[in-house]
Amino acid sequence: MRRLFLSSLSWTYLVGAYAFIFLPVVVLVLFSFQDGRLPVPPFNGFSKQWYEAVFADRKLMAALGNSLLVALASSIVACLLGFLAAYGLARYRLPASALQRGLLIAPMTVSYLIIALGLLAVLNALNVPLSLMTVGIGHVVINLPLCFAIIYASMGDHHINIERAARDLGANDFKVMVLVTAPMLMPSILAAFFLSVTFSWDEFIIAFLLSRFDVTLPVEIWSMLRSGLNPKTNAVGSLVFLVSVALLLILELFLFGRTRKQ
């Protein structure tokens, strides 16, 4: 009896915890199929009309394209810079390397709002006009520490001899990096890349403050919200969520799964 009580208690807790985490998302997705004009209960029945509306909306589609562009480009740059920094700090004896590592990771602890305001001030002072490029710069600033940390953590000492062997067989530093180090670290480089894409894809504050005419999807959704709740925002929100989930699944299945096997 006591055991039954305890086990039902733990099950209730489990269900409660997951409900707390996922209920908002479930509600969002559910009401994106609302057959009616308001995304609030009661649920009137299924309809695909809001998705059709989303795909027919030029501005939304343009923003989606912008988001993809910014996410991919800023993630490639962040991974490249993160890899180079990790390689340098892991393989060479540099002055104050502990401090340099700390400085590289430090932006993680600063709020996006502060980073965006700081960049805004800098860009103004330099007379750089706001554009998707400046949003991309902001995303590199927030994702570089992440990429650096992930790639640096995977650069083990056991790789040193492998790089030595490559050098011994006649490879120069550049070839060692491109043909040996980077491919060996590919799982963690890809992990950093996909995480960075998801973060950039969802990011609002920096994208909002550092963009002007061309905007990313979260910024476009925000301007839609200003005209009131609408199942169309639910539909586009669900799409954003779907893409993030897909990226995480790719990461989990193809990268973390593979490294476990090895």
Added chain:
Amino acid sequence: MTAPVSIENVTKTFGGFTALDNVTLDIRAGEFIVLLGPSGCGKTTLLSILGGFLSPSAGRIVIGGRDMTYVPPAKRPTTTMFQDYALFPHMRLVDNVGFGLRMRGLAKVERNEKALGFLELVGLKASAGKRPHELSGGQRQRVALARALAVDPDVLLLDEPLGALDLKLRRQMQDELKAIQKRVGTTFVHVTHDQEEAMAIADRIVVMNQGRIEDFGPPSEVYMRPRSLFSAGFMGEVNFVPGRIREADGRSAQVETSLGDIALPAANFPAAAPNAGDAITLTIRPEHFRTSDRTDGPLIALGDARVVGSAFFGTHYRCHLEPQGAADRTLVAHLPQSADVGEGEIIPLAVRAADVVALPPASGNA
């Protein structure tokens, strides 16, 4: 290809620690050299200096007549086979073996053909498409060997390559290494701390201790005629018997020991000619003791000894003996299978004069 190697007065210090202390060594082209010593003796440092991964603090490295002291590893006619094999985990075996050829600009077809040839040499041609993580330790080791040999180095440096293998596989790989070295003719410099391995494969063994070369010669010479107490002790089990030279002329010497007086020819003093009055340590291998009923040549009687312990080892009995003249000292002797001695038995002990090596006593570094 193959080349001779000269190590000239090489010293290497790390901060205040002297890893190599004025080491000079000449290696002939095509020789299989083993650097043997305990960990920390400087053998791996010497190998790294030969490979170009470290620069000596002083001295010179000459390979094939060219000064290589400060030439980087990629530009040296050497390749190194690393202890952990250091295979490229993301490449197939054929690409691993062909990597050096790729760096030398060989076209893909040609380089794959050559790489397959070297994989065949080590018996892994059928696995050419596999990746390193699909292989066993012994197989990885072979791939590392093939990869290092594929660029046709003059000198192959092997850093304890058999250390990670189990004993049986290690013995088998020793034979293979030796056979492959004979076939390719490359100079091999091999580092190990296993004296059996050294004897199994080396043309000449370099015994190292505390950054210095203690002994250098063919395995039989280093074992039978060690030039230092350290070398004698490292190459196998040995009994040290301290003594004093009572008198010496050019051809022989009388040595006073707790086992009695022993007359030895001057040839048995490999380190320095005997001088009357000098302290000396006699080294006797356990298998050189004879129970004096077995006569095969002139024997030196060492008096009677009591058997205090005996164990059968298959090829011999390993016995602990207490000499009657010096009860505070125990000797280890390997007696033949036929000896059949029991504990407590008193047996007469003898040794052939030629089997005793007299060395200066330890001066604190053995």
